[in-house]
Amino acid sequence: MDFTGLFSIALGAILVNNFIFAQFLGICPFMGVSKKIDTALGMGMAVIFVMGVASAVCWPINQLLLKLGLDFMQTVTFILVIASLVQFVEMFLQKAMPALYESLGVYLPLITTNCAVLGVVLQNTQNSYDFIQSVVYGVTGGIGFLIAIVLFASVRERLEFSECPKSFEGFPIALVTAGLLALAFLGFSGLKVF
Amino acid sequence: MNIKKQFLDGMIYQNPVTVQLLGMCSTLAISTTLFNGLGMGVSVLVILTLANIFISLLRNIIPSKVRIACYIVVIAGFVTIVDLLLKAYIPSLSASLGLFIPLIVVNCIILGRAESFASKNGILASALDGIFQGLGYTVILVVMCVIRELLGNGTFGGGILNNGEGIRIIPEGIPALGMILPVGGFLTLACVIAAMQYFLSKPKKDAKNEEVAK
Numbered sequence: 001m002d003f004t005g006l007f008s009i010a011l012g013a014i015l016v017n018n019f020i021f022a023q024f025l026g027i028c029p030f031m032g033v034s035k036k037i038d039t040a041l042g043m044g045m046a047v048i049f050v051m052g053v054a055s056a057v058c059w060p061i062n063q064l065l066l067k068l069g070l071d072f073m074q075t076v077t078f079i080l081v082i083a084s085l086v087q088f089v090e091m092f093l094q095k096a097m098p099a100l101y102e103s104l105g106v107y108l109p110l111i112t113t114n115c116a117v118l119g120v121v122l123q124n125t126q127n128s129y130d131f132i133q134s135v136v137y138g139v140t141g142g143i144g145f146l147i148a149i150v151l152f153a154s155v156r157e158r159l160e161f162s163e164c165p166k167s168f169e170g171f172p173i174a175l176v177t178a179g180l181l182a183l184a185f186l187g188f189s190g191l192k193v194f
Numbered sequence: 195m196n197i198k199k200q201f202l203d204g205m206i207y208q209n210p211v212t213v214q215l216l217g218m219c220s221t222l223a224i225s226t227t228l229f230n231g232l233g234m235g236v237s238v239l240v241i242l243t244l245a246n247i248f249i250s251l252l253r254n255i256i257p258s259k260v261r262i263a264c265y266i267v268v269i270a271g272f273v274t275i276v277d278l279l280l281k282a283y284i285p286s287l288s289a290s291l292g293l294f295i296p297l298i299v300v301n302c303i304i305l306g307r308a309e310s311f312a313s314k315n316g317i318l319a320s321a322l323d324g325i326f327q328g329l330g331y332t333v334i335l336v337v338m339c340v341i342r343e344l345l346g347n348g349t350f351g352g353g354i355l356n357n358g359e360g361i362r363i364i365p366e367g368i369p370a371l372g373m374i375l376p377v378g379g380f381l382t383l384a385c386v387i388a389a390m391q392y393f394l395s396k397p398k399k400d401a402k403n404e405e406v407a408k
Contacts, residue, residue, distance in 0.1 A: 021376055024223035028302055031218060072278060075296040076270040083263055112266075115219050115300040122296055167392035171215060172384040179380030186375060 006136050009129075011191065013140040019116045020148040021178075021185040026116030030149055031174065033110070040153035044146030048139060050089060050111050051120050054082050055138030058121045059131050078121050086112045116145055152181060197322060204326030210303045211334040211383075212390040217303040220294050221335060222379035228351045231339030232332070233287040237280070237295065239328025241272045242304050246312040246324035248272075253313045265308045270299045303331060334386065341382050346373030 019025045026047070033043045058078055065071050090108045093101040101108075111117060120141045124134040155177050164173050210216050220238075224230045248268050249256075256264045277295045280288040288295065298304065307327055312320040343349055348364030372378050 024219050024376065024379065025297075027218035027222060028216070031215070072274060075274050075277070075299055076267065079266055079270050079299050080263075083266060112262075113300045113302055113305060115297045118300050119293060119297060122293055126293070165388075167388045167395070168384070169391075172388040172391065175380050175384035175387065179377050179384065182376040182380055183372070186377065 006133065009133055009137050010140040013137055014144040014147065015185070015188040016191050018144045018148055018185050018188075019119070019141050020145060021182040022189075023119070025119040026114050026145055029110055029114050030145075030152065030178075031171070034149055034153040034156055034174075037150060037153045037157060040149045041146070044142070044149050046089075046108060046111060047114065047116065047145050048142030050082075050086060050114075051117055051142040051145075052135060052139040053089070054085055054117055054121055055124055055134040056131070057081055057085060059124065059129075059134045062125050074122070074125060075118075079118060082117055082121070083112045116141065148181070148185075152178060155181070200319070200322050201326050204323070204328075204330040205333065206330075207394070208327075209330040209334065209390070210306075210327050211331055212387045213394075214303075214306065215387075216306050217301045217331060218383075220297065220301060221331075221338065222376070222383060224291055224294050225335055225338035225342055225379065225382070226346070226374050227290075227343050228336065228339050229287065230290055231335040233280075233284070234291060234294065235328070235332025235335045237276050237291075238298060238301065238303065238331055239325065241269065241276055241298055242307060242328045242331075243321055243324030244272050245269050245304055246307060246320040247317055249308045249312040250315060250317045250320035256313075261313065262305070262309070265305060265313075266299065269304050269308070273298045303327065337386060338379075338382055341386075342373050342378050345370060346375075346378055 013019070017023055020027065020030050029043060029047075034040050058081055061077060061081060062074065065073060065077060086108060090101070093108070120138050124137060129137060156174060159173060159177065168176070204210075206213075208214060211218075211221050217238075220234060224234050245265075245268055249265060252264070252268075273296060276298075277288075280291075280295060307323060311323045315323070340350065344363060346369055348362055348366065348369035350361045350363055370378075373382070
């Protein structure tokens with residue numbers, strides 16, 4: 001097993017090519033669900049889970065599509081898989097862990113349209129990762145998302161009480177904050193394991 | 195049906211990016227050269243219009259419980275068509291937009307319009323809505339591209355004019371590379387939305403000038 005390879009995939013997904021700050025995937029939930037740290041944390045956890053499972057489920061499906069010569073159907077198939085997966089996770093959590101389901105509530109269905117999830121699956125196929133690499137990339141990509149959204153939410157909570165120019169109030173100032181965080185994450189570029 | 199109102203809604207009052215705050219990912223990610231911006235804008239416009247027409251046609255057939263899944267399949271179908279067409283006829287655009295073409299599927303603008311407009315209105319109105327919302331998106335993309343390309347690279351019209359080099363306006367060495375990087379995307383969009391909020395909060399007659407003012 002090539003652990004250094006996996007480690008560099010993980011490091012890349014969490015810091016260097018962070019899904020939010022370097023690749024711009026998953027901006028909508030990042031902006032929408034980051035007003036409070038608690039909900040941001042819940043959303044991040046749900047995203048880690050869905051991204052990991054989606055990577056795992058889509059890998060064998062992609063192999064099947066390639067074998068049948070249907071690789072032009074990738075996008076349609078993957079989005080269907082993700083949509084049904086999210087639905088399934090929702091039903092499962094509702095029965096098995098009602099407390100977690102309550103706290104995630106609204107955010108679960110939103111994950112379907114999180115481009116980070118479809119993005120991670122498509123990137124797995126583009127980079128022709130094997131099964132373990134795909135799962136590692138999916139889970140660590142989710143961790144990167146979690147870190148980004150929690151950092152952002154904690155800044156944004158304080159932003160509520162600060163004064164800023166009227167036309168920048170609300171969304172624009174949040175974008176500026178995200179820009180500054182992206183600048184900080186730029187410092188990780190060039191970070192390599194070997 | 196009110197064409198003028200739909201047009202103004204798409205361009206200004208209900209602009210998908212600056213007012214509805216949808217489709218952030220692609221707006222931020224690909225607005226680095228004019229070529230990318232125009233290509234992405236037109237792709238979204240085409241897909242949005244086709245998806246709106248199709249969903250409006252099917253609006254009485256689709257059961258409301260599984261409507262979101264149905265919309266996504268329709269959208270994904272059109273996105274695949276556009277993706278394959280771009281790969282065949284404009285490979286350079288397909289290469290520079292990369293992942294973001296298939297990701298139009300999860301672009302919230304299209305799903306948002308399907309849910310909030312096409313599922314409730316007739317075919318013609320939905321088609322017009324698709325065109326105008328798509329235009330609004332394209333305009334914002336192009337504005338972002340021009341600003342970021344000029345400040346980050348010092349050129350105008352990269353990918354199209356002057357054999358793809360773009361016309362150099364600011365001499366080399368002076369432009370701030372950061373504007374092309376993710377940071378610049380966030381900051382530019384922040385300024386564009388702030389400008390929009392500023393002009394929308396003013397009396398009505400000024401709202402029309404906001405594109406010029408930017």
